[in-house]
Amino acid sequence: VKERGRADFRFYQRQMNLGLLTRMKLDHAMREGLREQRFHLHYQPQVDLNSATLLGVEALIRWHDPELGEVPPGQFIPIAEETGLIVAIGNWVLDSAAAQASQWRRDGYRFTTAVNVSAYQFQQADFVERVADTLQRHQLPGEALELELTETFLIRDATEALRKLDALSALKVRMAIDDFGTGYSSLSYLKRFPIHKLKIDRSFIHDVPGDEGAEGIVQAIINMAQALHLQVTAEGVETEAQRAFLSRAGCTQYQGYLFARPTAASDLAPMLPSPAQR
């Protein structure tokens, strides 16, 4: 048992060192990636659940490193959040998405572009100023931009969060709560805060129809959103059965592989509304 324990410990220690090495390596590669412009954005359509009309897109970061290959955001974003590099990455995302949104605007389209914002990025003292400056530089009206925040954004200081959300609201920027249903925070903020949309986490969508618990949660979120006059988007819709369930449940928008995977802006063209509908 003693031998075994020692071997396990050595194994564990090696894992930990590997973890640290990976983190340092990724951090270094990300910094280089920012300098060398190795990040780019994909966009995933958000469509009307019944007519499949495009209502908006979500910008999702992609990173191709010459050595590491394609690194998924689920892997590098948490590390960037630990090291603080998420602020520089987040600023890059905001600026690139705003540039693209502005181009779509000039082409006559009126859909919104959503950008993911990390809690740490939102907590920066100059976050609102940064957004205002980005809108101005790209001559983008605030209502063309949606910010996706998870519920953790108000864990630290709800008063400060409210102040920022009010300021963003004054810029006409729209706010969505991402991964809704997975956070811990009090629901009372939904009524107090200027929030426009709830995005139902895809872990719940995955289990409908069929799983009574998931069905109940999804229905409850939709009902609550309706009562509070919030929009509601279902995330991760992959099947027609899920879409049909959501339609019956009163959900009006979805995002998911059933309609389209995230793609480069140039590949989005065929999915954009026709000029007559702009």
Ligand code: C2E
């Ligand atoms: P998220 O914000 O919840 O983004 C949705 C994720 O679900 C995306 O993964 C998207 O590709 C994936 N997805 C969309 N439809 C489906 C579907 O039908 N089925 C399944 N299985 N998945 C679907 P992705 O692009 O790998 O991003 C993962 C997470 O990384 C995002 O989750 C978000 O938390 C984070 N992330 C991505 N881009 C950014 C960014 O620019 N800034 C920040 N702060 N975080 C980002």
Ligand code: CA
């Ligand atoms: Ca998101």
Ligand code: CA
């Ligand atoms: Ca999400």
Ligand code: CA
């Ligand atoms: Ca997420």
